[in-house]
Amino acid sequence: xxxxxxxxxxxxxxxxxxxxxxxxxxxxxxxxxxxxxxxxxxxxxxxxxxxxxxxxxxxxxxxxxxxxxxxxxxxxxxxxxxxxxxxxxxxxxxxxxxxxxxxxxxxxxxxxxxxxxxxxxxxxxxxxxxxxxxxxxxxxxxxxxxxxxxxxxxx
Amino acid sequence: xxxxxxxxxxxxxxxxxxxxxxxxxxxxxxxxxxxxxxxxxxxxxxxxxxxxxxxxxxxxxxxxxxxxxxxxxxxxxxxxxxxxxxxxxxxxxxxxxxxxxxxxxxxxxxxxxxxxxxxxxxxxxxxxxxxxxxxxxxxxxxxxxxxxxxxxxx
Numbered sequence: 001x002x003x004x005x006x007x008x009x010x011x012x013x014x015x016x017x018x019x020x021x022x023x024x025x026x027x028x029x030x031x032x033x034x035x036x037x038x039x040x041x042x043x044x045x046x047x048x049x050x051x052x053x054x055x056x057x058x059x060x061x062x063x064x065x066x067x068x069x070x071x072x073x074x075x076x077x078x079x080x081x082x083x084x085x086x087x088x089x090x091x092x093x094x095x096x097x098x099x100x101x102x103x104x105x106x107x108x109x110x111x112x113x114x115x116x117x118x119x120x121x122x123x124x125x126x127x128x129x130x131x132x133x134x135x136x137x138x139x140x141x142x143x144x145x146x147x148x149x150x151x152x153x154x155x
Numbered sequence: 156x157x158x159x160x161x162x163x164x165x166x167x168x169x170x171x172x173x174x175x176x177x178x179x180x181x182x183x184x185x186x187x188x189x190x191x192x193x194x195x196x197x198x199x200x201x202x203x204x205x206x207x208x209x210x211x212x213x214x215x216x217x218x219x220x221x222x223x224x225x226x227x228x229x230x231x232x233x234x235x236x237x238x239x240x241x242x243x244x245x246x247x248x249x250x251x252x253x254x255x256x257x258x259x260x261x262x263x264x265x266x267x268x269x270x271x272x273x274x275x276x277x278x279x280x281x282x283x284x285x286x287x288x289x290x291x292x293x294x295x296x297x298x299x300x301x302x303x304x305x306x307x308x309x
Contacts, residue, residue, distance in 0.1 A: 048255075049213065052206050059203070063234035064227055073218055080217035082262040090251045097244050097251075098206075108236040 004114055005132035011103035013139045014096025017047055020146045021088070024155060029088055033152035038078065040149050043142050045083040046074065048091035048098075054135045055102045061118040061128045062109065071122040106132065156265040160283065161257060163290050168253035170293065171201050172246035174300050178309060183242050187306035188299075192232065197300050199237040200228060201293055202245035205252045208289040212256060215272045215282050216263065225276040249293075260286070 021029065021040060029041040038046070053072060060067040114129030126134075175183070175198060183195040192200070207226055214221040268283035280288075 053210055056206055056210060059231060059235055063230040070222055070224060072214060076217040077213060081213055082259050085258045085262045086255045090254050094251045097248055101240050101244050104239045105236045108239055
């Protein structure tokens, strides 16, 4: 038996991310309230980048047979992709639309599809269902840091 | 950097949105040229490929000589409920994906266009070739999209 993922939780991520940064100025988004860790802006762009790759992986698992899934180095992406030059607003909408559209795909799948697998070059075999939940958790993990940084900013 | 290629890539950000203007859901889902994709399928395909193309560019910019994976477009079109998705959202995903990539490309020095990765089918590809591919691929599909619009009398 494969446990079914919580598609509603995954889909609600776009609204949760937007709510977490509501009312922050560009200066507050770009600040480093917890030294040595990412700015809120970096987290928002990271979420859009990470989900673009994550949803792409899940589409491979749904559409292809036992596809290879290649890991990426999030520190190199954050350091090398000029996150401060990218738009947080565009990242929020990309994140939200990608999840909402992919949730429609997930809802059309039969239960057994969530046991489909891909082979990640660093983590081995991963199932579709657990990957949906993994990305829901990935956002929640980062949201905790966003709220901690907001607190430090007095917001 | 600033050059003609980035300008073409940026100019195409709203091309899908413009090409879909005024089409009803029935027209999007119709097959005006039998045996070929609907306009809806082209729109969702363009959003899927734009995400893949941008991810490949990011890999090549951020990592050294990364592997780049091919995708099986026919399997994606057949297996990912393309008729259930929103063509308008697809056009917005294309627009925003290009907007973000343009910001990254403009922040890079010209020499970065020679950074490269190895595609599992097509071999070694430079950043310049990856941007050209994104531009040409969308232009190619939009020609068919406009031909289908014409058949629909739109």
